[in-house]
Amino acid sequence: MARNIGAACRRCRRENLKLFLKGDRCYSDKCSFERRAFGPGQHGQSRFRKMSDYAVQLREKQKVKSMYGMLEKQFRLTFEKAEKQKGVTGENLLVLLERRLDNTIFRLGFASSRNQARQLVRHKHILVNDRKVNIPSFLVSENDEITLKEKSRANPIINESLEAVARRGVPSWLELDKDNYKATVKAMPNREELTMPIQEQLIVELYSK
Numbered sequence: 630m631a632r633n634i635g636a637a638c639r640r641c642r643r644e645n646l647k648l649f650l651k652g653d654r655c656y657s658d659k660c661s662f663e664r665r666a667f668g669p670g671q672h673g674q675s676r677f678r679k680m681s682d683y684a685v686q687l688r689e690k691q692k693v694k695s696m697y698g699m700l701e702k703q704f705r706l707t708f709e710k711a712e713k714q715k716g717v718t719g720e721n722l723l724v725l726l727e728r729r730l731d732n733t734i735f736r737l738g739f740a741s742s743r744n745q746a747r748q749l750v751r752h753k754h755i756l757v758n759d760r761k762v763n764i765p766s767f768l769v770s771e772n773d774e775i776t777l778k779e780k781s782r783a784n785p786i787i788n789e790s791l792e793a794v795a796r797r798g799v800p801s802w803l804e805l806d807k808d809n810y811k812a813t814v815k816a817m818p819n820r821e822e823l824t825m826p827i828q829e830q831l832i833v834e835l836y837s838k
Contacts, residue, residue, distance in 0.1 A: 683835070685831060686831045690835055690836075693726070693829075696743075696825065697726050697732060697743060698744055707722065710725060719833045720829065722829055722833075723820060724817060724818050728768045728769050728770075728817070729769075730750055730762060730766070730768070731750050731765035734750060734755060736799065737803055739755075739791065739810075741790040746765075747765045750764070750765045751765065757773055757774070771815070773814040775812045776811040791807055794807070800822050801815075801822060802817060802818045803815065
């Protein structure tokens with residue numbers, strides 16, 4: 630499976646925004662973005678240059694792609710699916726991204742980053758409605774029950790992440806039973822719960838050209 634193997638911290642610095650790609654490190658003083666809050670490369674500290682409308686739209690799309698750990702083809706297919714749904718295309722896109730199983734695992738605190746969550750799903754640690762699901766892009770639905778496999782509950786990485794979940798909080802559309810390593814999808818996510826600074830309309834404009 631194709632994946633982005635570039636340096637995660639460089640992506641945060643390129644977007645001038647902390648994308649929380651490296652889990653707990655992003656909350657510590659070791660975070661590269663905190664220590665070097667300027668673009669990567671030789672000219673990263675050069676003076677600000679005004680970007681064209683196209684460049685602004687492109688950077689917004691790249692930012693969201695990096696945030697959710699997706700490559701171009703998969704992101705474009707998700708946009709096309711959002712476009713076919715009723716409602717506002719930009720909001721539909723963000724809801725589809727939030728409903729991804731790897732993102733849901735991250736939101737619940739079973740993993741400290743979306744990349745780590747993707748590994749848990751790929752390695753069959755996760756059950757959805759008592760069935761093994763190893764597809765990170767699987768879309769959760771209302772009333773789905775998400776459970777950590779019995780043998781995986783002693784994993785120290787998972788337990789450390791669950792202990793730190795209070796720092797991030799669990800969104801209101803999910804309900805976590807931390808003691809029993811399970812969660813329920815109470816409702817579909819909504820735009821108001823996404824606190825990251827995303828301007829989804831720029832992505833719509835880019836793909837509509």
